Amino acid sequence: xxxxxxxxLERPLRICFEVMGHFIGSHPWWFLIVPLILSTSLGSxxxxxxxxxxxxxxxxxxxxxxxxxxxxxYIQETFPGNDSxxxxxxxxxxxxxxxxxxxxxxNILTVVSLHDILELDFKVRSMVVQFDNQSFEYADVxxxxxxxxxxxxxxxxxxxxxxxxxxxxxxxxxHYSDFRSFSLYLSLGSVTLHKESSVVESAKAIQLxxxxxxxxKTKTDIWLESFINLVSNTSSTSIQVSYSTSMxxxxxxKKSPASVIYxxxxxxxxxxxxxxxxxxxxxxxxxxxxxxxxxxLSMGLAVLSAFGAxxxxxxxxxxxxxxxxxxILGIGLDDMFIMISCWQRTCVLDSVPxxxxxxxxxxAVSISITTVTNALAIFLGYNSPFSSVQSFCxxxxxxxxxxxxxxxxxxxxxxALNGQREAExxxxxxxxxxxxxxxxxxxxxxxxxxxxxxxxRITEKEETGPMTHIFERFYGPFLTHKLIKACVFLxxxxxxxxxxxxxxxxxxxxxxxxxxxxxxYIINYYNNQRQHFSEYSxxxxxxxxxxxxxxxxDQQRYLNSCISNFExxxxxxxxxxxxxxxxxxxxxxxxxxxxxxAFQTHLPHFFELNSMxxxxxxxxxxxxxxxxxxxxxxxxxxxxxxMMTVLRRTAEKCPVELLVYHPAFIYFDQYTVIMxxxxxxxxxxxxxxxxxxxxxxxxxxxxxxxxxxxxxxxxGVTGFMALWGVNLDSISMINLIMCIGFSVDFSAHISxxxxxxxKSDVNTKVMDxxxxxxxxxxxxxxxxILGVVVLSMSGSYIFRTxxxxxFLVITFGLLxxxxxxxxxxxxxxxxxxxx
Numbered sequence: 001x002x003x004x005x006x007x008x009l010e011r012p013l014r015i016c017f018e019v020m021g022h023f024i025g026s027h028p029w030w031f032l033i034v035p036l037i038l039s040t041s042l043g044s045x046x047x048x049x050x051x052x053x054x055x056x057x058x059x060x061x062x063x064x065x066x067x068x069x070x071x072x073x074y075i076q077e078t079f080p081g082n083d084s085x086x087x088x089x090x091x092x093x094x095x096x097x098x099x100x101x102x103x104x105x106x107n108i109l110t111v112v113s114l115h116d117i118l119e120l121d122f123k124v125r126s127m128v129v130q131f132d133n134q135s136f137e138y139a140d141v142x143x144x145x146x147x148x149x150x151x152x153x154x155x156x157x158x159x160x161x162x163x164x165x166x167x168x169x170x171x172x173x174x175h176y177s178d179f180r181s182f183s184l185y186l187s188l189g190s191v192t193l194h195k196e197s198s199v200v201e202s203a204k205a206i207q208l209x210x211x212x213x214x215x216x217k218t219k220t221d222i223w224l225e226s227f228i229n230l231v232s233n234t235s236s237t238s239i240q241v242s243y244s245t246s247m248x249x250x251x252x253x254k255k256s257p258a259s260v261i262y263x264x265x266x267x268x269x270x271x272x273x274x275x276x277x278x279x280x281x282x283x284x285x286x287x288x289x290x291x292x293x294x295x296x297l298s299m300g301l302a303v304l305s306a307f308g309a310x311x312x313x314x315x316x317x318x319x320x321x322x323x324x325x326x327x328i329l330g331i332g333l334d335d336m337f338i339m340i341s342c343w344q345r346t347c348v349l350d351s352v353p354x355x356x357x358x359x360x361x362x363x364a365v366s367i368s369i370t371t372v373t374n375a376l377a378i379f380l381g382y383n384s385p386f387s388s389v390q391s392f393c394x395x396x397x398x399x400x401x402x403x404x405x406x407x408x409x410x411x412x413x414x415x416a417l418n419g420q421r422e423a424e425x426x427x428x429x430x431x432x433x434x435x436x437x438x439x440x441x442x443x444x445x446x447x448x449x450x451x452x453x454x455x456x457r458i459t460e461k462e463e464t465g466p467m468t469h470i471f472e473r474f475y476g477p478f479l480t481h482k483l484i485k486a487c488v489f490l491x492x493x494x495x496x497x498x499x500x501x502x503x504x505x506x507x508x509x510x511x512x513x514x515x516x517x518x519x520x521y522i523i524n525y526y527n528n529q530r531q532h533f534s535e536y537s538x539x540x541x542x543x544x545x546x547x548x549x550x551x552x553x554d555q556q557r558y559l560n561s562c563i564s565n566f567e568x569x570x571x572x573x574x575x576x577x578x579x580x581x582x583x584x585x586x587x588x589x590x591x592x593x594x595x596x597x598a599f600q601t602h603l604p605h606f607f608e609l610n611s612m613x614x615x616x617x618x619x620x621x622x623x624x625x626x627x628x629x630x631x632x633x634x635x636x637x638x639x640x641x642x643m644m645t646v647l648r649r650t651a652e653k654c655p656v657e658l659l660v661y662h663p664a665f666i667y668f669d670q671y672t673v674i675m676x677x678x679x680x681x682x683x684x685x686x687x688x689x690x691x692x693x694x695x696x697x698x699x700x701x702x703x704x705x706x707x708x709x710x711x712x713x714x715x716g717v718t719g720f721m722a723l724w725g726v727n728l729d730s731i732s733m734i735n736l737i738m739c740i741g742f743s744v745d746f747s748a749h750i751s752x753x754x755x756x757x758x759k760s761d762v763n764t765k766v767m768d769x770x771x772x773x774x775x776x777x778x779x780x781x782x783x784x785i786l787g788v789v790v791l792s793m794s795g796s797y798i799f800r801t802x803x804x805x806x807f808l809v810i811t812f813g814l815l816x817x818x819x820x821x822x823x824x825x826x827x828x829x830x831x832x833x834x835x
Contacts, residue, residue, distance in 0.1 A: 009695050013368065014361050017408075021360030024412045025353030028420075031413035035406050039301040045308030054316035055254050058666060060388035061510055061730050066669035067648075071661040075543065078618045078627050086143035086150055086211060089539045089631060090615050094663050096143075096212040096220055098124075098227040100243040101189070101528045107202035108239065109170070114162035116236045117206060121155060123234070124210060129226045131219050141220050143211035146611075152208045153182040170200040173536070189532025205532035221247060232521065242525040252516040256796040257322050259517055263790045263799075264325060270786050271329055272296045278779050279340060285421075285436075285452030286462055287428050288340050294414035295336035298406045299329050305406075306399035318391035320734055323802045324399050326791065327738060330784030330806070331374060332403045334745055335367040336411060337776035337783075343415060344462045345772070348455040352419040356412060364408060366752050369696045371404040373744040376692065377685045381737035384681065385673050386730040393737065425453040471774035476767030479822055488823045495716060495815075502719025508641065509671050510729035514797035536573070537634040538662040540647060542566070544628045545657040550579050551599035562654035563630075569646060571637040577630030578613040582606050640664070641671035670730065678733050685740045686710050693748065699755040705824060706747045709816045713743035716812045717805060724804055731798050735805035742809045745780070746817025749773050754825055766822045774818060781814040 024031050054060065062069075075092045088095060102108065102117050125138045142149035157175060158164040172193060173185035184191075189205030210227070212220045224245040231243040275292035303325045311317065342363040346355040378397040382390050427434045427450070436453040455462050464472070478484060513526045549555045563575050585606055586593045593599045600623060607614050618627040634643055644665055651658040689710050693703035717739050718728075726732050753769040784806065791803035 010365055010697070013365050013696070017364035017368075018357045018361040020408070021364070021412065022353045022357035024360075024409065025351075025356035025416040025419070028413040028416035031409045032417070035298075035301060035410040039305040039308075039406075042306075042308035042312065043304040045311035046304075048311045049307075049317060052311050052315065052317045054318050054387070054391065055250075057250055057253055057512075057515060060318050060320070060391070061386060061515070061670070062666050063385040063669050063673050064387060065385065066666065067672070068661065068665035068669045071659055072663070072666065074545075074659060075541070075629075075661050078543065079615060079629060082615055083213065083215070084144055084146070085612055085615060086145050087612055087615065088150075088209070088211060090541070091663065092661075094246055096214045096217075096246050098210045098212075098224055098243070098245045099207060099525075100231055100241055101205055101207045101525060101532065102239040102241050103189075103205045103528055103532065104239050105204070107204070108206055109165055109200070109203050110238075111162045111165060113238045114158065114165055116238050117208070118155065118160060118162055120231070120234055120236075120241065121152070121160075121208060123230060124227060125149075127223075127226055127230055129223050131222050136219070136223075138210060138223070141212050141216070141223055143213055150209070150211045152187060153184060154187040154206055155208070157182060171198045172200050185536045186533075189528075205528065207529075207533060224248075228521075242521070242528045244522045244525040248522045248525075249512060249516060252520045252522055253319070255517055255520075256515075256798060257319050259795050260322065260791070260799050263794060266790045267326060267329065267787050268296060268300065270790070271299075271333065271783060274783055274786050275333060275336070278337075278783075281465065283452040283454060283463075284427050284429075284434060284450065285425055286455070287452075288418065289428055291340060291411075291415055291418050292336070295333060295411055296329070298336070298411045298414075299325075299332035299403060301410065302332065302402035302406050303328055303399055306402045307395060310395060310398060315394060316387075316391060317395070318388045320388045320392040320731065320798065321395040323734075323791075323799060324392065324396045326788045326802065327396060327806070328399045328403050329787040330742075330780070330810070331370070331400060331745070332407060333783040333787075334777075334780030335363075335370070335404075335407045337779040338367055338749065338773070339363045339407070339411065339415065341468075341772065341776040343419070344464075347460045348422075348462060349460050352416050352423055355419055356416050359415070360408070360412070365696065366749055367404070367407065369692065369748045369752065370745045371400060372696070373689050373692050373740075373748065374742070375400045375404075376688050377737060377740035377744075380685045380688065381681055381734070384677060384730075384733065384737075386670075386733070388730050389734050389737070392734045396738065422453070427452065465775070467775040467778070468771065472767070472771035475774060476770045479770070479819070480763040480766055480826060485823050485827065488819060492820050495812075496712070498723075499716040499719030502722040503715065506718060506722040507727045508674055508729070509727055510667075510731065511727070512667065514731075517795040518797075519795055534636050537571070537636045537643065538664055539576075540632050540634055540660055540662045541629050542632060542651065543659040543661065544630075545659055547624060547626055548628070548656060549596065550582075550625070550628075551593055551596055553594065558655045562651075562656055562658060565650050565654065566632050566647070569650065571635045571643055571646075573633040573635050575630060575632050578610075578616045578628065579630070581610065581613065585609075639671075640668045644668045645672065674728055674730065674733060678728060678736060681733075681737060682714055682740060685737070686714070689740065689744055693744075693751075697748070697752050697755060699751075702751040702755050702825070705821060706744065706751050708824075709747035709821050710740060710743045712820070713809065713812045713816055714739055717743075717808045720808050720812075721805055724808075726801055726804055731801050732805060735802055735809075739805065739809045742784075742806070743813050743816070746777050746813045747821050749777060750817050750821055751825070754822075762826045766826050770818070770822060777814065777817055781810050784810050 072092050079090070081090070100120070102113070102120070104113055128135050128137055139149055144150070157168060157170065157177060170184065172188060172191050173183065175182040175184045187207055188200065188203040189207065190203060191200055192202045193199060194201045212223065214220070224247055227245060228243065228248070231241060234241065272293060275296055276289050279288035279292040281287040339359060343355065343359045345362070346358040350358070375397050378393050378400060381393040382397070384390055384393070421428070421431060425433055425436060434450050434452055437451065513523060516522050544559070548559065566572050567575060582593070582603065586602065591602050593602055616629050617625050620626050647660045651660045686707060690703060690707035693706045694700055697703045697706065714736065717736065721732060750769050750773060753773050754765050757765040757768040759765045759768050788803045788806045791799045794800055
């Protein structure tokens with residue numbers, strides 16, 4: 001069977017890069033200075049970084065065209081709010097508020113605890129705040145109901161007197177007093193009832209809300225900040241207080257980038273140290289210290305240029321893009337180690353331009369494959385419905401392009417200049433000419449510090465390092481032994497089984513708490529809310545989108561059947577509707593509302609008694625009801641995704657045109673798109689990777705194995721990230737997209753050199769590929785892991801997730817590149833006559 005080789009593009013590319021390498025080697029200073037000038041010019045865009053920051057949580061972490069956003073627009077247009085009749089359940093957004101949760105290890109419904117809560121409430125309400133040279137209090141900015149600030153039900157019940165708690169029989173979840181009903185499930189948490197009764201015996205938490213108007217955001221933001229300062233500095237022996245505001249998550253989220261700035265310096269310091277150590281040679285001439293240092297500098301210039309250019313082009317910068325430098329460092333160092341390895345295999349006696357030409361001929365196609373696949377994988381992710389993913393993909397993709405550009409120009413020029421020093425046998429530090437051999441009567445210290453320039457006289461190449469020797473003499477023969485191959489297959493089967501299991505238990509969705517730093521005050525608030533107030537979930541509004549004859553009993557049956565369908569769901573607790581209340585009122589007062597005329601005649605008087613209901617209908621100029629809404633209370637008996645999707649499906653099945661909405665649905669919409677979009681992106685990217693591999697790797701079967709390695713790594717990363725406690729959300733989706741590109745690197749290098757090897761036997765071809773690229777691949781993997789390991793210390797979920805997934809990607813990519821794929825190539829490619 002004849003070998004099929006698809007080198008119609010690969011061979012011309014090798015020639016082009018050979019010519020380029022010779023040209024750069026002949027004129028290195030131009031390719032050193034121009035990138036420096038270019039990156040300095042583009043880096044001026046960083047002056048615009050503050051103006052380009054885009055860290056709005058809703059914009060970045062919810063689907064751009066989410067269904068809930070369209071539903072919210074309809075609610076806002078159909079049921080505009082009434083500033084004088086505030087109702088938090090009727091808000092189309094999260095609202096503007098401050099809140100606190102007072103907890104106690106024992107019963108909080110005691111005189112002592114309530115006294116402390118009332119004292120804190122008084123401090124909040126009487127807090128004086130300065131704004132625009134004027135003082136104001138809560139009463140000046142509060143949301144109002146019939147001229148008074150909104151109040152807290154539990155405090156209204158005890159009439160702001162702690163001793164009254166001993167005379168009041170609280171009932172849960174609803175308390176009735178003086179013809180009023182109080183929804184105590186919003187105020188009391190971890191409630192214990194008397195046996196076979198709704199009377200409250202004890203509770204462990206009380207939540208208070210302070211709602212504000214939304215007409216002057218600057219003013220209310222100052223009040224919210226003052227609220228945080230006040231409550232954070234308040235202490236009590238009887239209660240523990242956690243707190244939050246409507247702006248807290250946004251403010252805390254903005255702190256995340258600053259929390260990792262110091263990690264950048266640590267990362268680059270680690271990268272430089274590792275690069276220097278791994279490229280260090282005892283030979284004072286052949287050591288590649290300066291090349292390693294310039295390689296790290298090249299990555300920094302790439303990030304500076306890419307970020308600066310996009311900032312100059314007015315592209316928004318999301319916080320997720322801040323992880324790009326860590327990724328670029330790993331990619332760039334991998335390319336640098338490959339180029340250094342190829343340089344060391346060139347003839348020492350050749351001229352510098354010829355040596356760089358041979359280096360580019362061997363290395364440039366390989367790093368081109370990884371660059372193209374990395375960049376395409378990232379750019380394909382730009383199609384994501386999440387702005388945070390789009391921002392990351394744009395900044396990361398352009399950074400990869402600049403990284404490649406500077407690797408073949410700036411880094412190549414540095415290698416050429418370093419090669420000129422080597423050709424003149426000059427010391428790496430002093431640049432003084434040193435002897436190649438140890439002069440007689442010289443000390444050992446002299447040989448360590450002042451001798452260098454030796455090479456293999458037989459091959460006329462640089463002497464191989466100890467690690468390269470290990471891969472060539474020991475690891476290659478060890479891996480190609482039949483018994484070891486069988487063990488590798490068993491290990492791979494176990495890896496695949498665990499990975500697939502992890503994929504089945506993968507959870508979806510971003511927990512909003514994870515956007516704040518670990519030490520944020522709101523983490524304690526969310527923990528208390530989940531612990532004490534988790535029984536009841538959203539109070540979902542259901543809009544009747546069509547004119548409906550509420551007086552017609554026959555037509556009313558259709559709407560009642562829809563309500564029954566909602567109430568039959570195991571997570572729905574009850575329905576609250578203006579038309580049901582009107583029917584109850586009519587029955588109680590013996591009114592006949594079975595005709596349109598009678599219905600419209602008595603409705604205004606009902607609204608006078610229950611003015612809050614006026615916000616639930618949309619009247620035309622002819623006083624006809626164009627649309628209306630009612631509410632259903634849900635329980636935490638199912639996931640957020642299932643609750644929202646089941647409610648929507650139930651509404652769609654109703655013969656009446658219904659729409660369900662809650663402000664939280666804006667965030668829940670991520671559940672409906674994240675899985676499908678991630679799978680779609682990964683499949684398209686894997687297909688593109690296969691096409692690129694077929695074009696650039698001169699062997700179709702080996703290209704298929706590269707695509708197989710990509711899919712295998714992605715399955716492994718997905719499965720193990722689930723086992724590591726990482727959900728599938730927009731943040732991990734970014735890293736999975738990046739995973740596609742990273743997973744190509746090691747497999748593409750090995751496959752390309754396997755095909756390019758002049759050896760005839762598949763085992764010797766694998767050993768040859770491992771001898772040439774085993775150590776550079778290991779260097780690249782270790783440098784990447786070291787580059788991101790500092791993120792494991794970050795207080796931000798976003799950056800810790802980045803570390804976890806990059807660690808998995810590099811570990812599994814290395815495992816495939818140096819273990820699984822070489823063994824598979826020796827077996828399956830042998831069956832196909834290595835293509």
